[in-house]
Amino acid sequence: xxxxxxxxxxxxxxxxxxxxxxxxxxxxxxxxxxxEFEGNLTVVVFPFLKASHKPAETxxxxxxxxxxxNxxxxxxYNAIKGFLNIVVEPAFWCNMLKxxxxxxxxxxxxxxxxxxxxxxxxxxxxxxxPLHLGHVRNNLLGYSLSLIMKANGYKxxxxxxxxxxGIHICKSMLAWEKWGNGITPEKAGKKGDHLIGDFYVxxxxxxxxxxxxxxxxxxxxxxxxxxxxxxxxxxxxxQRWEAGDExxxxxxxxxxxxxxxxxxxxxxxxxxxxxxxxxESETYLEGKKKVLEGLEKGIxxxxxxxxxxxxxxxxxxxxxxxxxxxxxxxxxTQDIGTAKLRYQDYPIDKMIYVVxxxxxxxxxxxxxxxxxxxxxxGKDLVHFSYGMVELPEGKMKSREGTVVDADxxxxxxxxxxxxxxxxxxxxxxxxxxxxxxxxxxxxxxALKYFLLKVDPxxxxxxxxxxxxxxNGNTGPFIQYTYARIRSLLRKAAEAGIxxxxxxxxxxxxxxxxxxxxxxxxxxxxxxxxxxxxxxxVANYVYDLAKEYNQFYHDYSILRExxxxxxxxxxxxxxxxxxxxxxxxxxxxxxxPERM
RNA sequence: GCUCCCGUAGUUCAACGGAUAGAAUGGAAGUUUCCUAAACUUUAGAUAGCAGUUCGAUUCUGCUCGGGAGUACCA
Numbered sequence: 001x002x003x004x005x006x007x008x009x010x011x012x013x014x015x016x017x018x019x020x021x022x023x024x025x026x027x028x029x030x031x032x033x034x035x036e037f038e039g040n041l042t043v044v045v046f047p048f049l050k051a052s053h054k055p056a057e058t059x060x061x062x063x064x065x066x067x068x069x070n071x072x073x074x075x076x077y078n079a080i081k082g083f084l085n086i087v088v089e090p091a092f093w094c095n096m097l098k099x100x101x102x103x104x105x106x107x108x109x110x111x112x113x114x115x116x117x118x119x120x121x122x123x124x125x126x127x128x129x130p131l132h133l134g135h136v137r138n139n140l141l142g143y144s145l146s147l148i149m150k151a152n153g154y155k156x157x158x159x160x161x162x163x164x165x166g167i168h169i170c171k172s173m174l175a176w177e178k179w180g181n182g183i184t185p186e187k188a189g190k191k192g193d194h195l196i197g198d199f200y201v202x203x204x205x206x207x208x209x210x211x212x213x214x215x216x217x218x219x220x221x222x223x224x225x226x227x228x229x230x231x232x233x234x235x236x237x238x239q240r241w242e243a244g245d246e247x248x249x250x251x252x253x254x255x256x257x258x259x260x261x262x263x264x265x266x267x268x269x270x271x272x273x274x275x276x277x278x279x280e281s282e283t284y285l286e287g288k289k290k291v292l293e294g295l296e297k298g299i300x301x302x303x304x305x306x307x308x309x310x311x312x313x314x315x316x317x318x319x320x321x322x323x324x325x326x327x328x329x330x331x332x333t334q335d336i337g338t339a340k341l342r343y344q345d346y347p348i349d350k351m352i353y354v355v356x357x358x359x360x361x362x363x364x365x366x367x368x369x370x371x372x373x374x375x376x377x378g379k380d381l382v383h384f385s386y387g388m389v390e391l392p393e394g395k396m397k398s399r400e401g402t403v404v405d406a407d408x409x410x411x412x413x414x415x416x417x418x419x420x421x422x423x424x425x426x427x428x429x430x431x432x433x434x435x436x437x438x439x440x441x442x443x444x445x446a447l448k449y450f451l452l453k454v455d456p457x458x459x460x461x462x463x464x465x466x467x468x469x470x471n472g473n474t475g476p477f478i479q480y481t482y483a484r485i486r487s488l489l490r491k492a493a494e495a496g497i498x499x500x501x502x503x504x505x506x507x508x509x510x511x512x513x514x515x516x517x518x519x520x521x522x523x524x525x526x527x528x529x530x531x532x533x534x535x536x537v538a539n540y541v542y543d544l545a546k547e548y549n550q551f552y553h554d555y556s557i558l559r560e561x562x563x564x565x566x567x568x569x570x571x572x573x574x575x576x577x578x579x580x581x582x583x584x585x586x587x588x589x590x591x592p593e594r595m
Numbered sequence: 596g597c598u599c600c601c602g603u604a605g606u607u608c609a610a611c612g613g614a615u616a617g618a619a620u621g622g623a624a625g626u627u628u629c630c631u632a633a634a635c636u637u638u639a640g641a642u643a644g645c646a647g648u649u650c651g652a653u654u655c656u657g658c659u660c661g662g663g664a665g666u667a668c669c670a
Contacts, residue, residue: 029612147620466607491630
C-alpha cells in the first residue's frame with residue numbers, strides 16, 4: 001500500500017473519530033508538500049470544516065495530533081492555514097524503496113481471463129501519399145496508448161484501417177499509367193509510398209493546368225473541375241474498380257503493395273506495429289449492407305432521389321447521409337462496415353479510435369449510429385481526439401508543399417543526434433554500429449518525447465528548425481540521466497560493490513523526494529490509463545529525471561565513505577533507472593546504456 | 596449563420612477548485628583537480644478582458660475580444 005493510501009485512510013479515521021463524519025479515502029486531497037515547508041505530504045483540510053465547525057488551522061492541528069498518535073507512518077506534523085503538512089517516519093522510506101525494488105512489475109497490472117478487451121485503432125493512412133508529421137503524432141499516441149492500457153491490465157488489440165479505395169487512389173494510378181513508363185520502386189530507387197505520392201502530386205498539377213485552360217476558354221470554375229478530362233478519366237477508373245474490372249484491380253493491387261512496403265518500413269523504424277489490419281476495400285460493402293438493414297428496421301430513411309439518411313435531430317444533431325443517390329457509400333458507411341467486421345473478429349468491450357479532432361462530429365454521429373444498429377460498445381466508444389500539429393507557416397497543406405514527411409523527419413532527427421553526439425565527443429571509442437544505434441535511439445527518442453509530452457487534445461506547434469533540441473525538457477535529457485545511472489552501476493560492479501544489502505539508513509530530504517517520485521509511478525500509470533494520456537507519463541518521467549540529476553550533482557555516491565549510505569544511493573539510482581526505463585517504455589522510447 | 600475546441604513568461608509546454616501559477620528555452624551572471632557539463636546553481640519575466648458562484652478560480656458559469664476546426668452526396 002502506498003503512503004498516499006495510508007495517510008488518506010488515516011485522515012478518514014481521524015475525521016470520523018473527531019467529528020463523526022464519514023469521508024471516502026478517494027475524496028481526500030493529498031499533495032506533495034511545497035519545498036518551503038517542512039513535511040512530505042500535505043492534506044488539504046478545507047473540506048472538513050463543515051464537519052468540524054472550527055477554524056481551518058484548528059481543524060488541521062486536531063487532525064495532525066490524531067495522526068501522530070494513531071498512525072505509525074506519521075512522525076510529526078505542522079499546520080499552516082488549512083494545510084496540514086505531514087512528516088513521514090524516515091524508516092518508512094527505506095522500506096518503500098525495498099518494496100519497489102523487489103517488484104519488477106511495480107505499477108503494472110497483468111491481464112487476467114476476465115480483463116476487458118480494448119481495441120485501439122490508429123494510423124489509418126490513405127494509400128496515395130507517404131506518412132507525414134500528423135501521422136507521426138497519431139502513430140506514437142496510438143502505440144503509447146496501447147502500452148498504457150496493457151499496463152493497466154487490459155487485453156489490447158492494435159488495429160489499423162487502411163483507406164485503400166476511392167478517387168484519390170485512382171488519381172495516382174492514372175498518373176502512373178500516363179506518365180510512369182512502367183517505373184517501379186526498385187527502378188526508381190525510391191520507397192513505394194513516396195513514388196505513389198509523386199504521381200498523386202503529378203496528377204494534381206496536370207489537373208490544375210487543365211482547369212486553368214478550360215476556365216480561360218470561358219468555363220466557370222465548377223464546370224471546369226467537373227469537365228476536366230483527367231478528372232473524368234479518374235472517375236471512370238473508379239467505376240471500373242467498383243465493377244471489379246481485373247485490369248484496373250491488378251494495377252491497384254500492385255501499386256498498393258508498393259505503398260504497404262513503404263509504410264511498413266516507416267512503421268518499423270518508428271517502432272509501432274499492429275495486431276490486425278483492415279482494408280476499406282473489404283469493409284465498405286459490409287457497411288452498405290448494414291445501412292440497408294437499418295433502413296428495413298426503420299432506423300434510416302430513404303429520400304426521393306434514392307439517397308439514404310439517418311435522422312439524428314432527436315439527439316441534437318443533423319440528418320446524416322449514409323448512401324449517395326447513386327448507391328455508393330460515404331466515409332461513415334465504411335466505418336460502420338469496419339465496426340461490424342471487427343465485432344465479428346473480436347469480443348470487443350471497449351473501442352478507442354485515435355483520430356484527429358477535426359473529426360469530432362463524425363465520431364459523435366458514428367457513436368449514435370452504432371448504438372442504434374445494436375453494437376454494445378457503440379455508445380461508449382472513445383474517440384481519442386488529438387489536436388493538429390501546426391507549423392510556423394500554419395497548417396500543413398500537401399498542395400502547398402508545407403508537409404513534413406515522416407521519413408525525412410526521422411532521418412533529420414537521427415542525423416542531428418549523430419552530429420551533436422560527435423561534437424560532444426560521446427561517440428569516441430564506439431564502433432560504427434554502436435554509434436549508429438546510439439544516434440538512432442536518441443534521435444527517435446527526442447522526436448517521440450517531443451510529440452508525446454504535450455496534452456494530446458491540444459493543437460501543438462512544431463518548428464522544424466527550433467524543435468530539434470537535445471537540452472532541457474527533452475527525450476535526450478531523460479536518456480542521458482538513464483545512461484549516467486547505468487554507467488554508475490557499471491563502475492560499482494567493477495569495484496566489486498554489492499549494494500543489495502546493508503542499505504538501511506534515514507534518507508535525506510532530497511533522497512526522500514526521489515523515493516516519493518518513484519512511488520508515484522503506479523499512480524501515474526493508472527491515471528494515464530483512465531485519462532488516455534501519454535503526456536502524463538512523459539511529464540512524470542521528466543520530473544523524475546530532473547530530480548535525480550539534482551541529486552546526482554549534489555551528492556557523492558561511489559566516493560561516499562559510509563557503506564550503508566553508499567549502498568542506499570546506488571540502490572536508489574538503480575531503481576530510478578528501472579522506473580525511467582519502464583516509463584519511457586510506455587512512450588515507445590528506448591534508453592541507451594551509454595551516450 | 597450554427598456547433599465544438601483553444602487563449603498562461605519573448606517562445607514551446609505544465610498546474611484533481613487549493614498555499615507565493617511550475618518547467619524548459621532564449622536573455623543576464625556563475626560552476627569542470629571530483630562517479631558522463633546533453634548537467635548543475637543564481638537572476639529577470641505570464642493566467643486576453645469584464646462580471647458571477649466559492650473560505651479559495653488558470654480551472655466552474657455567463658458575456659466580450661482573439662485563434663483553430665467542423666457544418667448533410669470529400670475521405
